[in-house]
Every structure is written in structure tokens, then in C-alpha cells.
Amino acid sequence: MNISKLGACSVTSRRGNSYIANLIYDMISISSLKHLRIPFSLFLMPVFFFALALTPNHNESRILWVFVALHLFLYPSSNGYNSYFDKDEESIGGLKHPPKVTKDLYWISLVFFLIAIGIGATINFSFALMLLIYGLVSMAYSHPWIRIKKYPWLSWFIAGLFQGYFTFAMAYAGLSKLSWEVLYKPHVFIPGLLTSLMLWGNYPLTQVYQHKEDSRRGDRTLSLALGIKGTFLFSSSIFMITGAAFAWFFLDRNQTQILWVYLAAMTPIMLYFLTWFNFIRLNPIKYANYNWAMGMNYFSALALNAFFIYYFLENTQILQALGY
Numbered sequence: 001m002n003i004s005k006l007g008a009c010s011v012t013s014r015r016g017n018s019y020i021a022n023l024i025y026d027m028i029s030i031s032s033l034k035h036l037r038i039p040f041s042l043f044l045m046p047v048f049f050f051a052l053a054l055t056p057n058h059n060e061s062r063i064l065w066v067f068v069a070l071h072l073f074l075y076p077s078s079n080g081y082n083s084y085f086d087k088d089e090e091s092i093g094g095l096k097h098p099p100k101v102t103k104d105l106y107w108i109s110l111v112f113f114l115i116a117i118g119i120g121a122t123i124n125f126s127f128a129l130m131l132l133i134y135g136l137v138s139m140a141y142s143h144p145w146i147r148i149k150k151y152p153w154l155s156w157f158i159a160g161l162f163q164g165y166f167t168f169a170m171a172y173a174g175l176s177k178l179s180w181e182v183l184y185k186p187h188v189f190i191p192g193l194l195t196s197l198m199l200w201g202n203y204p205l206t207q208v209y210q211h212k213e214d215s216r217r218g219d220r221t222l223s224l225a226l227g228i229k230g231t232f233l234f235s236s237s238i239f240m241i242t243g244a245a246f247a248w249f250f251l252d253r254n255q256t257q258i259l260w261v262y263l264a265a266m267t268p269i270m271l272y273f274l275t276w277f278n279f280i281r282l283n284p285i286k287y288a289n290y291n292w293a294m295g296m297n298y299f300s301a302l303a304l305n306a307f308f309i310y311y312f313l314e315n316t317q318i319l320q321a322l323g324y
Contacts, residue, residue: 031099032108035083036076040094043301044075044163047195049308051171053315054191058175065119066127066174070167073116074131080109082142090213091290093206093297120174126181127174134170137162150218152225160203164196165189194245198304201238204231205296208288228284232277239273258311265307272299 048070052063079094084105088098113135120128137158140146148155169183169192182188207214207223208231214221223231243266250259273296279287 029102029104031102032080032105034095034099035080035101035105036108036112037079037083037094038072038076040079041071041075042305043093043297044167045071045301046198046304046308047164047167048171049305049312050191050195051168052175053308053312054187055172055175057177058316059177062123062175062177065123066171069116069119069127069131069174070171073112073119074135077109077112077116077135078138080105080112081139084109085142085144086217088213091209093294096290096294123174124177124179126179127170127177130166130170130173130180134162134166147219150220152220152222156200156203156222160196160200164199165192168192168195191249194242194249197238197242197245201235201242202296202300205235206293207231209290209293211288228280228288232280236273236277239270258314261310262307265303269296269300269303272296 048067052058083092083098084101086092087101090098092098116135117128117131120131141148141155141159148158166183169180169188172178172188172192173180173182176182204221204223204226207221208228210221211224211228214224222234226234243263246262247259250256250262276287276292276296279292
């Protein structure tokens with residue numbers, strides 16, 4: 001055995017790896033990595049955990065790959081693609097000071113999208129198809145040819161429908177390795193609709209500090225159409241409907257204890273919202289800002305993720321007791 005040749009091969013391999021790493025570094029800008037906003041996926045995790053909590057057929061590998069496909073590739077792809085066409089100059093969700101968009105962001109977002117679909121295909125065709133549909137709708141949201149974002153009620157409805165109900169069904173289909181036909185099943189449709197209600201209530205609040213930026217681009221978002229105070233009144237009414245709907249859901253399943261835990265999880269979110277609303281009533285321009293909006297998102301995400309993880313653990317014990 002020629003040790004010198006092995007050493008040379010090792011050095012060459014390291015140089016090759018270094019070259020590839022440098023090539024990737026040159027192709028992908030720091031700006032684009034920031035615009036993918038991977039940590040922003042935290043805000044959509046409650047939908048995944050709710051689907052997981054109601055999935056009777058658990059498989060550790062599928063849980064991991066469905067999570068990775070959604071939160072590490074599909075959502076970042078959507079974030080990056082929309083950022084590329086929006087070219088925001090002021091704060092956006094997850095980025096208080098967004099860097100200037102570079103050309104590579106477009107291609108990176110598409111690569112992430114293809115990877116998500118590829119992961120989905122390893123599970124089944126239906127899950128991959130649903131990932132494709134979600135991605136295409138997300139692209140239509142900001143692409144200048146369609147730009148759903150400029151239509152206030154349509155964009156509100158579609159964003160809540162696809163990030164809520166459709167994502168719930170998509171996650172359920174992937175976790176259970178079932179057909180896309182789960183979209184029409186009552187045991188998927190009803191909780192999926194509950195997730196859409198959550199998002200329909202919170203979605204206008206994510207736009208409340210972006211009125212100037214949206215107006216500059218010619219986008220008439222729902223928050224812009226309602227006004228700052230109108231946005232809070234609208235969201236508060238949806239939150240009340242959502243709370244009543246979840247209460248009915250848990251009581252219908254004879255899960256009174258879960259209902260109390262849910263109400264406990266919602267308490268800090270509602271206290272934060274009411275505090276913010278009170279400041280808004282005093283000075284809407286001053287307090288309709290990025291920091292308050294992101295605080296609302298973080299409170300909601302942390303509390304709801306904790307609740308749905310708890311619900312998953314409780315349901316798993318129930319399912320095991322029933323022999324699943």
C-alpha cells in the first residue's frame with residue numbers, strides 16, 4: 001500500500017470539497033439565505049403538530065421527512081420566491097431590516113421547491129402533488145403576472161386556506177401515507193378548517209405595519225383596506241369565532257381537559273393582543289409596528305406549538321389505549 005498516494009488523494013479530496021464549498025458560497029449570497037427566513041417556519045408549525053396529533057398511524061421516518069419537506073424546504077422556498085418579487089425595502093416577517101434582493105434568490109427558491117417535492121415523492125405521489133400545488137399557489141401570490149396579494153379579500157382567503165386547511169390535509173396525507181382525497185374527509189376537513197380560522201384571524205395583523213410598503217407597490221392588502229383599528233376589530237371577531245369553534249371541537253370529542261389546556265395556552269396570546277390593541281387605540285401610527293407584530297407571532301407560535309405537542313402526546317396515549 002502506498003501511503004504517499006493515499007495522502008495525496010486525501011489532500012485532493014479536501015481541495016475538491018473546499019472548491020465545491022467555495023463555489024456554493026459564491027453562488028449563494030448571504031442576502032438570499034436571510035430571505036429564505038427558515039426560522040419563520042416556526043409560525044406555521046402549529047398546523048403540522050395539530051395534524052400529527054390527529055394522525056393515527058405514526059411512523060418516525062415519515063414524521064421527520066414530512067417536517068423537513070415543509071419547514072426546511074417548502075416554506076423557505078415560498079419566502080424566498082415572494083421576497084424576490086416583492087423586493088421589500090422595509091420590515092417583513094422575520095426580517096426587520098431586509099437586505100437587498102439578489103438574482104440568486106430566485107434560483108435558490110426554486111431549488112428548495114424541487115427538493116421539497118423530491119422528498120414528498122419518496123413518501124407518495126399525493127403528498128408530492130400537494131406540495132407542488134401549495135408551491136404554485138404561493139408563487140401566484142407575489143408573481144407580477146397574477147399577484148394575488150393585491151386583492152385584499154382574495155389574498156386573505158387564499159393565504160388562510162392554503163396555510164391552514166390545505167397544509168393540515170397535506171401534512172396528514174404525508175404523515176399517514178394517504179391519498180390527496182383526505183382533503184374531503186370530515187376528520188381532516190373540520191380540524192383543517194380550524195387551522196384556517198386561526199390564520200384568518202392573525203393574517204391581517206401581520207400586514208398592519210406594512211401599509212406604506214404595500215401602498216408603494218400598489219398592493220391593497222386586507223389590513224390596508226380595513227385600516228389599522230379596523231384590522232384589530234376584524235381580527236378580534238375572528239379570534240372569538242376560532243375560540244368557540246375549538247371549544248366545540250374538543251367538547252364534541254369528549255376532551256374537556258384538553259379544552260382547558262387550550263384555553264390556558266390561548267390566555268397569554270389574548271392578553272398580548274388586548275394590550276397591543278389598547279396601545280393601538282391610543283396611537284395607531286406609533287404602535288402598528290414590526291416589533292409588536294412579531295411579538296404577537298412569537299407568542300402565538302410558542303403557545304400553540306406547546307399546546308399541539310401536548311395534544312399529540314395525549315392523543316398518542318389515547319390511541320395506544322384503543323389499540324392503534
